[in-house]
Amino acid sequence: MAETKLQDFTVQEKLNKMDADIITVQGTLYNANYADGDIMMLPIEIPNCVSVNGGTALLHSVITVATDNADDASGDGSNAQGPITLIFQSKGDMPDGNNTEELSDAVSSMTNFVRADAESVCGIIQMTSPFDVGKLCIQQKINCGLMLQAEPNSKSLWVWAMANSTNSYAGATLSIRVGVIKD
Numbered sequence: 001m002a003e004t005k006l007q008d009f010t011v012q013e014k015l016n017k018m019d020a021d022i023i024t025v026q027g028t029l030y031n032a033n034y035a036d037g038d039i040m041m042l043p044i045e046i047p048n049c050v051s052v053n054g055g056t057a058l059l060h061s062v063i064t065v066a067t068d069n070a071d072d073a074s075g076d077g078s079n080a081q082g083p084i085t086l087i088f089q090s091k092g093d094m095p096d097g098n099n100t101e102e103l104s105d106a107v108s109s110m111t112n113f114v115r116a117d118a119e120s121v122c123g124i125i126q127m128t129s130p131f132d133v134g135k136l137c138i139q140q141k142i143n144c145g146l147m148l149q150a151e152p153n154s155k156s157l158w159v160w161a162m163a164n165s166t167n168s169y170a171g172a173t174l175s176i177r178v179g180v181i182k183d
Contacts, residue, residue: 019051019182020060027161029066029172034163037107040084041161041174043092051182054152059144061179062086062125066137067172081137082165083128086176089120090151092158107162122148122157126164148180 027041034040050057064084123146127139148157159176
């Protein structure tokens with residue numbers, strides 16, 4: 001676990017050692033018609049999201065870019081416009097620990113979700129304002145203020161997604177850009 005030493009640094013030194021970073025990751029969405037609450041993307045790693053093993057970061061902003069075509073956004077984009085929920089966690093398995101949950105299963109039907117799994121969830125961000133830009137859909141959340149913490153032996157965090165609509169993403173990709181302030 002990261003150790004916070006408030007007295008070891010002056011205010012100026014502490015501010016100078018903070019590191020802001022923008023990290024982009026990309027996941028592939030399942031080719032299915034979703035119901036509200038379905039798993040639409042398995043966990044993907046956000047590498048080096050914190051500065052030290054077991055460290056923390058403040059999630060400042062999230063931008064998602066969805067397309068309904070995995071290669072080049074050549075589709076019409078009409079399917080890639082639904083609101084989604086992003087779940088940030090400190091470990092890379094699905095909440096059951098075995099990645100046995102399947103894409104397009106309802107999150108509420110996960111039978112192996114236990115307290116330890118819930119404690120690995122750092123936070124949940126709802127992306128509720130899709131912006132249609134033709135063949136793409138962009139959503140953003142700013143000033144999130146969500147504290148994230150990696151596992152003791154890792155600098156990575158993980159994110160997976162849940163559908164909040166009945167849209168069909170037809171093999172879409174979802175790029176997720178996180179803005180973090182590392183401690």
